[in-house]
Amino acid sequence: MKFKNIKIKQGQKVIINEYSGTIPTTGIISVVGPNGIGKTTLLKALAGLIPYEGVILDQATLTYLPQKNRFYDAIKVDEFLGLVPTNHPQAGWRKQVFKQLDIADLQGKNVNTLSGGQQQRVWLAFSLIQSKSILMLDEPLTYLDLKYQQRFLSLISTASQFCTIIQIVHDLNIANQYSDIVWLLTVKTLLAGTPTQVLTATNLNIVFATTVKIHRTSAGQRWFSV
Numbered sequence: 328m329k330f331k332n333i334k335i336k337q338g339q340k341v342i343i344n345e346y347s348g349t350i351p352t353t354g355i356i357s358v359v360g361p362n363g364i365g366k367t368t369l370l371k372a373l374a375g376l377i378p379y380e381g382v383i384l385d386q387a388t389l390t391y392l393p394q395k396n397r398f399y400d401a402i403k404v405d406e407f408l409g410l411v412p413t414n415h416p417q418a419g420w421r422k423q424v425f426k427q428l429d430i431a432d433l434q435g436k437n438v439n440t441l442s443g444g445q446q447q448r449v450w451l452a453f454s455l456i457q458s459k460s461i462l463m464l465d466e467p468l469t470y471l472d473l474k475y476q477q478r479f480l481s482l483i484s485t486a487s488q489f490c491t492i493i494q495i496v497h498d499l500n501i502a503n504q505y506s507d508i509v510w511l512l513t514v515k516t517l518l519a520g521t522p523t524q525v526l527t528a529t530n531l532n533i534v535f536a537t538t539v540k541i542h543r544t545s546a547g548q549r550w551f552s553v
């Protein structure tokens with residue numbers, strides 16, 4: 328899928344100014360940038376959920392998991408996940424997702440009685456088991472404890488071999504370690520490239536208006552702190 332000259336205004340203010348890009352058919356794209364810069368707005372437009380100017384070419388099938396999710400009905404976890412067809416082309420994928428996110432522990436419970444992290448596990452399972460070409464996940468790590476963060480990251484690494492994950496994240500270490508491509512949003516610009524190309528001290532210090540330090544582990548891997 329490609330997008331060209333995407334422009335979005337909220338009221339009189341231009342939030343996204345003529346962004347263009349390509350979304351490959353596999354891999355992980357991490358979208359990073361400050362609060363209010365337009366990350367959610369861009370993904371919503373690419374998902375066709377809000378109006379935009381510009382064009383989207385070679386439209387792929389996609390799903391979008393919003394930043395904030397609420398369950399409005401007292402539906403049971405298994406009934407809710409049962410709404411997703413079981414025809415995923417990757418054999419065993421649904422089972423693997425449920426196992427990693429410990430969905431069995433939540434079955435039979437009403438979704439609106441679950442804790443924040445438990446609900447997020449259900450929402451992530453709901454998104455991951457869909458057979459779409461692109462999975463857009465807006466801050467998927469929110470509410471997850473370290474174990475489930477790790478398991479979720481492992482699941483998207485597997486999923487990225489047969490579809491494209493576009494995730495919005497604030498943790499630069501995760502963006503650096505788990506992405507094929509990073510989209511860094513700055514005022515009216517989208518910088519796209521590999522983590523090494525995009526997540527540079529110069530770019531980060533300008534975009535976040537704060538001093539981001541880049542260190543190296545003894546194995547040579549970069550890590551970030553503020």
Ligand SMILES: Nc1ncnc2c1ncn2[C@@H]1O[C@H](COP(=O)(O)OP(=O)(O)OP(=O)(O)O)[C@@H](O)[C@H]1O
Pocket residue numbers: 337338342360361362363364365366367368369394
């Ligand atoms: N429905 C709306 N009406 C008016 N302004 C909006 C609307 N939705 C978003 N905005 C504005 O558009 C800008 C971009 O918002 P967006 O939600 O895309 O930011 P974000 O990069 O996802 O930030 P965050 O990291 O806080 O989630 C913000 O200034 C926000 O106030």
Ligand SMILES: [Mg+2]
Pocket residue numbers: 366367368394465
């Ligand atoms: Mg957002």
